Amino acid sequence: MKRITTIICFSALLAACAPSYEKGEDKSVIPNTGSPVSDVLPAEKNAELEAYWLENVSSNITQFNCIVCHSDTSIAGHTGWVMLANNQENYLETNLSRTLSYINAVEGNGQTLINKAQGLNHGGGEVLKAGSDNAEKLSGFVELATSTSVGTPDIPNTGNEPSDAVSETRQAAMSFYISKLENALIQPDCYVCHQSNGVAKNSDLIFIGSNVNDYESFNANTVINFTQGSESNFNNFLLKPIGQSHTGKKIFEVTSDHAKNISEFLSLVEGIVDAPEVSVITPSNAQASVLLGEVFFVWDMSGEHDGFEIQRKQSNGDWLTVSTQAKDASLYRDNSVVNGQDYQYRIRAKLGSDFSNYSTALNVSIN
Numbered sequence: 001m002k003r004i005t006t007i008i009c010f011s012a013l014l015a016a017c018a019p020s021y022e023k024g025e026d027k028s029v030i031p032n033t034g035s036p037v038s039d040v041l042p043a044e045k046n047a048e049l050e051a052y053w054l055e056n057v058s059s060n061i062t063q064f065n066c067i068v069c070h071s072d073t074s075i076a077g078h079t080g081w082v083m084l085a086n087n088q089e090n091y092l093e094t095n096l097s098r099t100l101s102y103i104n105a106v107e108g109n110g111q112t113l114i115n116k117a118q119g120l121n122h123g124g125g126e127v128l129k130a131g132s133d134n135a136e137k138l139s140g141f142v143e144l145a146t147s148t149s150v151g152t153p154d155i156p157n158t159g160n161e162p163s164d165a166v167s168e169t170r171q172a173a174m175s176f177y178i179s180k181l182e183n184a185l186i187q188p189d190c191y192v193c194h195q196s197n198g199v200a201k202n203s204d205l206i207f208i209g210s211n212v213n214d215y216e217s218f219n220a221n222t223v224i225n226f227t228q229g230s231e232s233n234f235n236n237f238l239l240k241p242i243g244q245s246h247t248g249k250k251i252f253e254v255t256s257d258h259a260k261n262i263s264e265f266l267s268l269v270e271g272i273v274d275a276p277e278v279s280v281i282t283p284s285n286a287q288a289s290v291l292l293g294e295v296f297f298v299w300d301m302s303g304e305h306d307g308f309e310i311q312r313k314q315s316n317g318d319w320l321t322v323s324t325q326a327k328d329a330s331l332y333r334d335n336s337v338v339n340g341q342d343y344q345y346r347i348r349a350k351l352g353s354d355f356s357n358y359s360t361a362l363n364v365s366i367n
Contacts, residue, residue: 048144058096060134061138062095063085065117066083067086071083071084081099081102099145103142103145103146113142117135172268173220174221178216178220182216184258189241189252191207194207200247200248204226204229205223207222234266234269238266280348280349280356281303282349282356282357284301285300287362290366293366295334295343295364296332297333297347297362306351306352307324308326308329308349309325309355310324310332310345312343312344313343313345314342314343322336337364338366344363346361347359
C-alpha cells in the first residue's frame with residue numbers, strides 16, 4: 001500500500017497548495033462529448049473524410065467562422081464542440097476527431113451543427129447562409145461522416161483481454177472501474193486524446209470508444225495492465241489528470257470524486273492476484289448432430305495438445321466422460337444413445353497433465 005499512501009499524501013499536499021481554479025484555466029483542452037468512430041472506420045473512409053475536411057471545412061468554415069467562439073478559452077468553450085486554432089499542434093486531426101465525436105455522440109447532432117451554423121438556436125447567429133457554397137460543404141461533410149454504418153469491429157488481441165478464468169481480485173477492480181470511471185471520466189475526458197487517432201496516440205495508454213462492443217471491459221483491462229506495468233504508470237494514472245506533467249493539463253481537482261475513485265481503483269489493482277493462465281486452448285467450432293440414431297460430435301483444434309476428453313450429460317444427470325480421443329481426432333460417434341432422450345456434449349483438450357476449459361455444452365435430442 002506504500003504507493004497508494006504516497007499518492008494520497010501528495011494529493012493532500014496539492015490540495016493545500018494549489019492555486020484557485022479559474023474558468024478556462026487548467027481545464028482539459030480536449031473536452032470530448034461522444035465517441036469518435038474514426039478508430040473503427042475503414043482506412044479508405046478515414047482518408048476520404050480527412051481529404052474533405054482539409055479541402056472544404058477546416059480553413060473555410062471552422063478556422064474562418066467558428067474558432068473565434070468555439071475555442072477552449074472563448075465564449076463557447078463550455079459547449080460540446082470546441083476547436084483548436086491553426087497555430088496549435090495537430091489542430092487538423094484534433095478538430096476532425098472532435099467534430100466526428102460531436103456528430104456521432106447523439107443522433108441528430110450532425111443536423112444540429114448545420115442548423116446552428118445557419119442561425120437556428122445559435123448564440124452566434126447566422127455564420128453560413130442557407131444555400132451558400134460553404135453551407136453546402138458543411139452539409140456534405142456531415143452526410144459523408146454519417147454515411148458509413150459502423151458495425152462491431154474485431155478488437156485486436158493486444159493482451160488486454162482477460163483469460164477465461166478471471167480472478168475475483170481482478171474482477172473486483174474491473175467492476176469498480178466500469179461503474180465509477182469508464183463512462184464518468186474515461187469516455188468524456190480521456191478517450192478523445194488517448195485513442196488510436198488522437199493526439200496521445202503514441203502513449204502507452206490507448207482506449208477504444210463506446211461504439212465498440214464490450215468497450216468497458218476491454219478498457220478496464222487496458223488500464224489494469226498499464227498500471228501494473230510500472231510504479232510510474234501506477235502513480236501517473238492519478239497524477240497526470242490532476243495536472244502533473246500532463247499535456248492535456250488538469251482534468252479534475254485533486255479533491256474531486258474522480259480523484260477519490262481513482263485512488264480506490266488503484267488500491268484494488270494493488271490487490272490483484274490473477275488466476276493462472278490456462279496453457280491449453282479450448283477446442284473450437286464444436287458441433288453435434290444426429291444421423292441414423294447416432295450422435296456425430298465434431299470439433300476443430302489449432303493449439304498444442306496431445307489428446308481430448310469428451311463428456312456427455314443426460315437430462316438432469318451428471319457429466320460423465322464417455323470417450324478419450326487421440327491427438328489427431330476430430331470426430332466422435334456415439335451409438336449408445338437412447339431414442340427419445342436429450343443429451344449434452346462438451347469437449348476439452350489435454351496436454352500432459354494440463355487440460356483446457358470445456359467447450360460450450362451442445363444440446364442433442366434423439367428422435
